[in-house]
Amino acid sequence: MIRYAAARVLAGIPTLLLVSVFIFSLAHITPGDPAILLAGDNATPSQVAEIRSRLHLDLPLVQQFGIWLGNALRFDLGNSIYSGKPVTELIAQRIEPTLVLSFVTLLLTVLVAVPLGAVSAWKANSIIDRISMGIAVAGFSIPVFVIAYLLVYLFAVKLRLFPVQGYKWLADGWIATLNSVTLPAIALAFVFSALIARVTRASVLEALGENYIRTAHAKGLGAPRILFVHALRSVGVPVITVIGIGFATLVGGVVVTESVFNIPGIGRLTVDAVTRRDYPVIQGVILFFSVALIFINLLVDLSYAFIDPRIRG
Amino acid sequence: MKTSDTVLTVRNLSLTFGRGKTALHALDNVSLSVKQGEILSLVGESGCGKSAAMMAILGLLPKRIAKISASDIRLGDMDLAGASQSALRKIRGNRIGMIFQDPMTSLNPVHTVGFQIGEVVRRHRGFSWKQARQQALRMLDLVRIPDPARRLDAYPHELSGGMRQRVMIAMALVCEPELLIADEPTTALDVTVQAQIMALIDELRTDLGMSVVLITHDLGVVAATADRVAVMYAGRIVEDGPVEAVFRRPSHGYTAGLMRSLPSDGQVHQGRLQEIPGSVPRLARAADHCAFAPRCAFAGSRCRQEVPQPSDLGTGHSTRCFEHASVYAELAENSIVRAWR
Numbered sequence: 001m002i003r004y005a006a007a008r009v010l011a012g013i014p015t016l017l018l019v020s021v022f023i024f025s026l027a028h029i030t031p032g033d034p035a036i037l038l039a040g041d042n043a044t045p046s047q048v049a050e051i052r053s054r055l056h057l058d059l060p061l062v063q064q065f066g067i068w069l070g071n072a073l074r075f076d077l078g079n080s081i082y083s084g085k086p087v088t089e090l091i092a093q094r095i096e097p098t099l100v101l102s103f104v105t106l107l108l109t110v111l112v113a114v115p116l117g118a119v120s121a122w123k124a125n126s127i128i129d130r131i132s133m134g135i136a137v138a139g140f141s142i143p144v145f146v147i148a149y150l151l152v153y154l155f156a157v158k159l160r161l162f163p164v165q166g167y168k169w170l171a172d173g174w175i176a177t178l179n180s181v182t183l184p185a186i187a188l189a190f191v192f193s194a195l196i197a198r199v200t201r202a203s204v205l206e207a208l209g210e211n212y213i214r215t216a217h218a219k220g221l222g223a224p225r226i227l228f229v230h231a232l233r234s235v236g237v238p239v240i241t242v243i244g245i246g247f248a249t250l251v252g253g254v255v256v257t258e259s260v261f262n263i264p265g266i267g268r269l270t271v272d273a274v275t276r277r278d279y280p281v282i283q284g285v286i287l288f289f290s291v292a293l294i295f296i297n298l299l300v301d302l303s304y305a306f307i308d309p310r311i312r313g
Numbered sequence: 314m315k316t317s318d319t320v321l322t323v324r325n326l327s328l329t330f331g332r333g334k335t336a337l338h339a340l341d342n343v344s345l346s347v348k349q350g351e352i353l354s355l356v357g358e359s360g361c362g363k364s365a366a367m368m369a370i371l372g373l374l375p376k377r378i379a380k381i382s383a384s385d386i387r388l389g390d391m392d393l394a395g396a397s398q399s400a401l402r403k404i405r406g407n408r409i410g411m412i413f414q415d416p417m418t419s420l421n422p423v424h425t426v427g428f429q430i431g432e433v434v435r436r437h438r439g440f441s442w443k444q445a446r447q448q449a450l451r452m453l454d455l456v457r458i459p460d461p462a463r464r465l466d467a468y469p470h471e472l473s474g475g476m477r478q479r480v481m482i483a484m485a486l487v488c489e490p491e492l493l494i495a496d497e498p499t500t501a502l503d504v505t506v507q508a509q510i511m512a513l514i515d516e517l518r519t520d521l522g523m524s525v526v527l528i529t530h531d532l533g534v535v536a537a538t539a540d541r542v543a544v545m546y547a548g549r550i551v552e553d554g555p556v557e558a559v560f561r562r563p564s565h566g567y568t569a570g571l572m573r574s575l576p577s578d579g580q581v582h583q584g585r586l587q588e589i590p591g592s593v594p595r596l597a598r599a600a601d602h603c604a605f606a607p608r609c610a611f612a613g614s615r616c617r618q619e620v621p622q623p624s625d626l627g628t629g630h631s632t633r634c635f636e637h638a639s640v641y642a643e644l645a646e647n648s649i650v651r652a653w654r
Contacts, residue, residue, distance in 0.1 A: 211418040217373050218413075219433050219484065220406035229432075234423045308423060309468040 001305060001312055008301040012294045019290040020072065024065050026286070027279045034279065038081065072287065078280035080273075087284035090269060097167045098254060098265035100177060104185040105192060105250065106243075113193035114239060117200025118232045122223070124205055132197065139194035144253045148187040148260040155183060165262040184261045188253045192246050199242040203235035210234075236307035244300035251289050320492050320524040321347040321370070324385040327599075328362070328369050328548075330378050334597075339365045340548045341599040347492065352518065352525040354539035354556070356532065356571070360593045362548040363528045367494045371409060372401040389491065407437040410485030414497040416477035420469040426453070426480045427465035433487045452483035456513060475506035482513065489521055496528045511538050532575055536560060541629070544568050547593055547604035554630030564626055564637035566609035569644055603634070611636040611643070 027034065035052040036043070052058050056067055071077070077087035116136075120129040139147075156164040162183045168176035207213065208231050216226045232239075258267030266285055273281035304311045328340035340362045347353045355363040368374050369381050370393060386394040388408060393401065405411070413419040421429060430452055431445030440448060446465065453461035456479040469477055478498060485493055495514060499507035515538050518525050527539055535542050535556060543553035544567060552565040563569050570589040591608040594600075603609070606616040613636060621633040634640065 211413060211415060212421040214373065215411075215413065215419045215481075215484075216421070218371065218405055218411040219436065220402045220404065221432065221436055222402065225432075225436075230421050230424075234421060236423070310422060310470050 004305055004312070005302055008298055012298055015294055016291065019294075020069060020287065021065070023283045023286050023290075024068050026283060028061065030279070077284040077287065080278050080281050082273075082276045082278045082281075087280050090281060091266065091284055091288055094264060094266050094269045096170060096265075097181075097263045098258070098267060100170065101181050101184055101188070101254065101257070101263065101265060102247075102250065104178070104181050105188040108185055108189040109192045109196060109246075110243070112189065113196040114200050114232070115228075116193075117197040117239075118204045118227055120197070120201045121204035121208060121231070122227050124201075129201075133201065136194040136197045139190045140198075142190075144187055144191050144256050145260050147190050148184065148257055151183045151187050152260075165260075167261075167263040167265070181263070184257045184263060187260075188250065188257050191253055192250055195246055195249075196239070196242055200232075200235070200239050203238045204231050207231040207235050237304055237311075240300055240303050240307060244297055247296050248293055251293070318349040319346050319387075320349055320389060321345075321526070322385060322387040323366075323370060324383060326366060326369060326381070326383040326386065328365055328374075328382075329380045332380070336597050338548060338596040338599050340369065343545075343548070343550055345543055345550065345553070347524045347526055349491075350518065350522055350524060351540040352515070352527055352538055354527045354529060354535040354542045355545055356529060356535055356542055357545035358530060358593050360595075361545045363545055364496050366545075367411070367496065367526060367528065371405055371411065371494070372396070372398060373405075403437070406433050406485070406490075407488045408490050409492045409494060410488070410490040411494045412478070412481045412485045412496065412498050415501045416474060416481050417469065417501070419481060420477060422469055425466050425468055426472070426483075430480070430484045430487055433484060437488050448487060449483070452487050453480070455486075455517070456480070456483045458483075474502050475509060478502060478506075478510050479513070482510075482517070486517060486521065486523075490523060492524050492526065493518070494526045494528070497530070498527075499529075499531070499534065507534070514538070532571055544571070547596060547600065549604065549633065551605065551634065552630075552632040554626070555628060558626070558628050558630040562626065562630070562641055563644055564630070564632040564641055565605075565634040566603075566611045566636060566640055567605045568632075569611075569640045570608075572644065609636075611640050 033048075035048050035055065035057055038051050038055075039048045049058075056064050059067070075088045077091075079086055080090060083090070113136075116132050120132050123129050152164055155161045163180055166180060168180045170177050204227070208227075210231075212234075213226060213231060216230045221230070254265065255267035255270050257263070258265045259271050262268075266288060269281065270285045272278070273285060323346070324344045326340055326343040328338075330337040330339055343362070343366055345353065345355075355366070357363050365374070369379065370386055372393075374381070383394045386392070388404065391404075393404070396404070420426070427446055427449045430449035431440070431442065434440045434448050435442070435445045450461055450465055453464055458464050458476060458479050464472070464476075469480070472480065481498075493514070498514065499510050502510060511534060514525060514527075517523070527534070529535060539556050541554065542556050542559050543550045544559070544565065545551065546567045552559060552563070552568050559568065560572075563572055567589075570587075573587040574589060576586060589608055594604060594607070596604070601620060602618055603612065603616040603621050606612040609616065611634075615635050621635050623631040623633050624637065625631050626637070
């Protein structure tokens, strides 16, 4: 088990290295000289040279990468060109709303999509199955901002159940926080659920044809127990896998959703940074999302061992 | 025959899968009974309806595709034919235990064997997890799994094939059912393990006083363990009776074919074993003649025109074969028929 975990952790390192090469290159592939840009319109060549040497832009690329990587490992991702604040500080300030939103989305998804998929499999080709899979297809095909605005119109403007936009910090009470992220989380979960519900349905449907399900019937077990304890439990690996994969698509959704609902999270930071061409911040958020995804995939890998005894070895 | 010592009674059980052009007629008026403490063996080729009959009795076939009719299905004095699914659920695993051919795939890979045995008594006896665990331990001991306390927390993939089948048996018997349905319990196992498993089933039958329906296509297993045998072909029981009577006086063209395809013991066999040409027909409707006639060496014109009705050969032995006299004469002449026990 420990060996398996260690192997998984080590496997994440090359991925992370590759990602950092990409992020580092980003600033250098894009056209324009950042030193000239920073120096402004009336800069003298000596001022530009000074900035260039301060930012180590005069050094060979490999050396620049080494310095950048070394700084990144010490949580120094440079300063925002726009505000001058350290990138890590900007990310740290924005991390809470994004984490809360992702967590609530995940919770909603798992509580809705997984049972929905399982029940659809049990009642395959029935009305329930067709309706829920229809909704799943809709969730898959309708862009998240459309769903978001529909939810806002219905539940915030018409029914006045939830705020139209904004975020309440956890420090000001978690109920208000939950209230403020409910609509964005539903919007995100709608998209996120589609894939998970479909994969759950397919996996459970396959499992229901297995011999051990026949055994469970022969033991006189009831339908819920057969479905959830025997069929669903045994397809934990594919379902968890697709939840992990879903997180990657969730990143894009978070950016859009935070903009629609005006939530000051990492997604908004990303949008702001991109519109201002604030390269250090862009690099920072890409690195943040990459590390987060690698971490989630690591958790997924490690969870296999808990879900399926045959993997423990 | 008193009803009190008959554990399972089935009368005129018919079964059709699907409808219209794709319909498959699986069972045609199957009648059988299992007495207290006896082993009834259902024999026949794959696809002849052995398993389907038992699944139908237990209500394990999906209603959407399986159309079942029977004039009577009775467990003890309980009517199963008209029983609701929830009533049948209380029977399955409780009064009727079932084990299957492939113990690897028949056990859930993600739950421990202790859990899988324990949940049966939790379901039917309302045991707590603690009691269920103790009961599971006793069962593992009963089916002679070495070091049962340690095996309780083992997963199926950590056990050998024979051990897994023992777990299946423990699971089927944990509620001390009056009937065990064993669907080819030894087919997926090594020959030496086969004998152990059959010996175990036989022994537990005596100890627990239960009856067994043993589904198999292995006549050797039938001869060694069963009390009575019912030979099935294309959804019909074509011959049945006490094992000794049937083996001494096989009286159906199909039974004869089965026996001929066996290697005779104590003899070195020359060349190929004799096979039955062709395969079990897939019928859309019940055949209006002897279904075996197209493959039968003894078949006359009558066999291709009407359905043979059971003829009584005495001592509970009956056959559905017009040519049973010539079948027996031929087998006796070629010394295929021997004393089996």
